Amino acid sequence: MARFRTWVSIAVAGALGLSLAGCSSTGGKRAEDARKASAARGKAAVSTPRWTFAMITHSGDGDTFWDIVQSGAEEAARKDNINFVYSHNDEAQQQAQLVDAAVDKKVDGIIVTLAKPDAMKAAVARARKAGIPVITVNSGSAESKKFGALTHIGQDETIAGEAVGEELNERGRKKALCVLHEQGNVGHEQRCAGAKSTFDGKMANLYVEGTNMPDVQSAIEAKLQSDKSIDSVVTLGAPFAATAVKAKQDAGSKAEIDTFDLNEKVAQGLRSGDLGFAVDQQPYLQGYEAVDLLWLYRYNANVLGGGRPVLTGPQIVTKDQAAELEEFAKRGTR
């Protein structure tokens, strides 16, 4: 045991020594801190009672997109003096149970996603029966009203897809590839189907294993190698756009890479010309608006859009806006 302890202390000392000796003069945390100082940190702007709002999404673990939704919701919660509680589960049944739990806790408002609407129906009805206002976000614009939600905030996936098809036409593309990173995700299918419906050229789907980046890269590479006539690749999530760029370079293809969603790397890619365009559904807005609209309803019984879906996208982002958005993406709000 004594020998073990010696080894541990040597390792720790070594690590500390190395980190002190081997500093990087570029990038890293130090550079970030300098940037962070410029970001706003709001505080409560109203003196309404401290209501509790719960947000329950269908997000899986570690999803960048939902991170941005959350930071929007938190920002609005700070401003509106709201106690904001977030939970998520990608299994529909578990998500419904989380909604039930929020109802049991008698929260003052619920924000929920309807990615798998049928599974959520009973839970939403239960919340309404308990007199808790519900707002749906992101997915479920068709079911939102039927289920008794106040309003829906999000992007219609089919409309977003259609916007991509039109943008591709405008860029004179002939053959496109739609890369789906989750097999069986309805929203993904709708995006690709929407793009296909407005695109004048040919579009094929490609499934990749989203949890395994090297696999994503080699699959796109293989596709580009086997079909040289593909002139554009559309990925459905921001992290996959950068991978598609690498795959394109390795395959020696000239295809343009375009993507749904935005993050820091996508903004960089747009600026450098590696990416053609990105379709942003503005997740920050989905979180921010949901909390703010619940507050407005509680405070003033306002319902934005008279209960019709409020669209947050699709916003097509190109090189022109890239520089500005890069800063915002870096701090995790775009």
Place this chain on the structure above:
Amino acid sequence: MTTTVPEKQPGREPAERLDERLIKTSPLKKLMGRPELGSVVGAIAVFVFFSVFADSFLRASSLATVLYASSTLGIMAVPVALLMIGGEFDLSAGVLVTSSALVSSMFSYQMTANTWVGVGVSLLVTLAIGAFNGFMLTRTKLPSFIITLGTFLMLTGMNLGFTKLISGTVSTKSISDMEGFESAKDVFASTFTIGGVDFKITILWWLALVLVATWLLLRTRVGNWIFAVGGDVDAARAVGVPVNKTKIGLYMGVAFGAWISGQHLLFSFDVVQSGEGVGNELIYIVAAVIGGCLITGGYGSAVGAAIGALIFGMTSKGIVFAEWNSDWFKFFLGAMLLLATLLNAWVRKRAEAIK
């Protein structure tokens, strides 16, 4: 009562005294007895199949892509195979790769340190997690399935929790503008060109691991220990094999593989998503099994596991090259794997019958 001593047969005597392991066998029979034989036949079958059905499969650049896909799997499949020969499982291997990449990226970033420092710290942490698996296993005597399932869940949570806590988001910040990044990228994620075709450096790492593992298994005392603890733990302990050390070492071997894969992930894509890696552990095990490793331990080879990874790489990318309807992608993949494994088992049975 009279005892009749059998008459001595001078010609047969040496053979009787020899240990059965020392009996001379013909090279053909030796070949037929190798664990990887079935997978070699399977690999050839898959290769011929896609050469016929996918036009672009035989191009040099396509083969480079297939080799890349196989190598990222193979780097893990080889140490996982060794562990399986030693009679244990590691369900945490897939997320450990992500953990390793996360540690290295976040340490460099948060300390604003040279990226090589992060790489070194990550090696220590990853090996420590491997040692933890082995230590828990040998101490508690619980099945490795339970121990590593626990580690798998804990690591999945920690990957997410720590990343969120430290970076504020679920993916790490880019470290591509930091010192030491370029040289580390050369080691873990560069490409080299042979005859105008670009190959990924992971292929070299993969080959090196196969060589080292094969040498370890067949030419050293440690190799005997691995086969012994996988075959019969009690017997191995009785003849003085350091069972616990061997098992801990095997888990650290898997951790070392995870470290290489993790660094590749980091330096290839500069940003690491904390939710990645889940599910890959099964693919490593599948590759090892296709390569002739027995799930019960005591039998298998490193070369076989590498060929198993190659079969997986060829199948998953061959389907894309063949341009089959991608809705059926997973079905094709499963069917090909099943066929390859069945063929493997059939060939092995034939080989054993001949022996």
